[in-house]
Amino acid sequence: MGLAINLASLPPLANIFDPFKGFWHNASSEDDDPPSSISLPSLHGPVEVMYDQYLIPHIYATHEEDLYRVQGYITARHRLWQMEFQVLAAAGRLSEIVGKLALEYDRQARRKGLTFGAENKLKFLEESDPQTLGYMQAYAEGVNAYIDQLSFAEMPVEYKLLDYQPEYWSPYKSCLFLMSMADMLARDQDMEFTNFRALFGQEWVRELLPDRPEGIDPVIPSENWDFKPVPISKPEGIDYPDSLIMSKPLLQPEPGFGSNNWAVAGNKTKNGRTILASDPHLGLNIPSLWFAMQLGTDGFTVKGASLPGALGIIIGFNENVAWGPTNADRDVKDWYGISFRDESRMEYLYNGQWVQTSTRLEQIRVKNGEDFVDTVVYTHHGPVVFDRNFGSDRKNANFSLKWTAYEGSNEQRTFLLLNKARNHSDYLTALSHYEVPAQNFVFASASGDIAMKVQGKFPLKWEEQGKYLMDGSDPSYEWRGYIPVEHNASTLNPARGFVSSANQYPVYQSYPYYVFGNQFEHFRNRRINQMLDEMDQITVEDMMTLQNDNFNLHAAEILPTMLAWMKGEHLDEDGSLMLEELKDWDFFADADQKAPSLFDSWWKHIEYRLRECWNVRGVPVAFPERYRLSQLMREAPEGAWFDDRNTGDTKETASDLVKTAFHRMVKEIKSFEAAEGDYTWRSYKNTSVSHLVPNFRAFSFEKLDIGGGKGIINAASGNWGPGWRMVVEPGIEGAAYGIYPGGQSGNPGSRFYDSFLGMWERGEYVDISLKKGKEEVDSLLYQLHFNPGDR
16 A cells, blocks of 8 residues: 655654664664574573575474464564554554544545454454464564564664654454455445446446456356355345445555466476466555565474564465465445434434444544544444545435455464465365455465365355445345355366466356456456466476566457557558557567557557546446457447447447547657657556655655566556565475565665565566475574573
């Protein structure tokens, strides 16, 4: 996440420029005179931490609780400010450190119920899993032990620049962090779909926004299911509002925000081992969302990418198995219109009766300002996010959010169990605890199994339920329970020899439950499957090459049609040269090419022009995915949706739209070139790895030398993309490689702040193979000895 912060009000200059404790002290690396021995309260025994040449810690403990206590300490040692800032954002507390400009952001976070959901998850752990909660407490104690010994001189520079102090960590904050991840990966467009339907009718919805477009290649390609589905039917009398909803929608992840993962069976690889590849696509921030480490006890050893704030390894491998998730993009958020009895909002209509509401008084502290108190009303559905006080132009519009993430769940246990998994059965047991955000979990084992499971807590819905705003007073619109976890789509050792996912539609139409998502992907997944289907004698190096593939399948499928419509069009010299550049393009979006910039601009102007033609009256509406819009351009170019509704009798077609967009593209690119000096894909796309506070540009990196982009396997876009790439042969003798854009240190003054960045740009990896014992760590940088301290 990022937030524009005005730094006009600087912290006390004496603290910043003090030569003994100011930001000058942060111009050092973690390997500069590190301590050799650390006393840590509550340890049961000694713990060793070995740092390799990349500053990747390898933590070895006898007791599992000690392992997580030291993981908390080590994570805080390198990423304390990042951990806390992300949780403050999720809690709606940024106004405390940056002032009033963050107030609306904080109000939205509170009204979305992130703290409400975190509280429910903590309560669920207290009641159902004291062991995991105990591990989370140990992790927090490790973080807090680091904070206790932290002097102001050693404090991360961001605390000094923003003038505030770190707080103690707690299991609640870990729950809140995981809640923020659920929010980051959950999309909904109920209001946008409602407006689109109200403006253009159900026929346009079917044509432009189909639940399941033709030609999909799903995550789970099975046509047969070995279970008896729970019956569900659409109630009679269901209707949806025809009026426009003027509320400003919640912030949504960009379309294309997603991930890739796949695994290939031994019969398709050169050495007969399974190979797993995983690269989640999230915001490209620095410090990175990910922190690489290895964790080991006498019972297991695991390595991969952790999330600062969560226990264990989130994407990784051990001696026996490897795993990695991608976002499932399922609709698990639904909106309900609420009718209050009166202005007090103490009662709302439900099933013909007036039902009591509850309220939360959200007190938001504002730095250098007065506290702001926001009253958030709750119904049985969830928080009333939009009402007379927030986000609605109509004072009688009240919208309550129902979301699976508000319920108690235990995702932390899933990852702790995956860390120790030995086989496919253990993998399924681990996933049985996982509910939000819904993910496609890929799996491979040293014994030869490959698998994929679409895992989450999915509401049991009738056809189109939750696609539009629903009547919160009518019980007919309630969810009918949840799809049984054993009915979630999965596959084990398919005949084609591989499994894969890239945020596409999960199943074929034969799947007996209603599946809806707002932004399924339709290009990366088909390119991956085409390549894996053709490949044989696959090596780890082949999988690295595939993760860095820059082929633009969207352009390959639609650009020939667009170019054909340009024949005979009058162009100036610049336009003619750009058209020739596009005709000669091989569809690879490499950093030094110009054609990718032209195609990207051209397509954006097609979408802009289409919105103009629709005249949506300033309300948010759903927009067809690039895949479906491309299909319509080829198959129904004279469709009514391409006609400009503002021009009267003049009939426009897709070809007119494309021509207008081309001329706009030429104008934009010429202006861009004049300002920037060139319009290579590197410059135009401007892939950036930005500090979590965007105003701290000195701590950020722009115009990275990397190709790829939206809808491309190498999904490096402007400010998001493959934040962690991993390729693994499971097994203690197997190879393993990983990389992410940044470095292990969160300190901008450290040589490990951006030490991976150049390799990531070039598509290179570092060796992250398992180190079975302390003596195996290659190129040992230094080590820390943790000893039991006073309890």
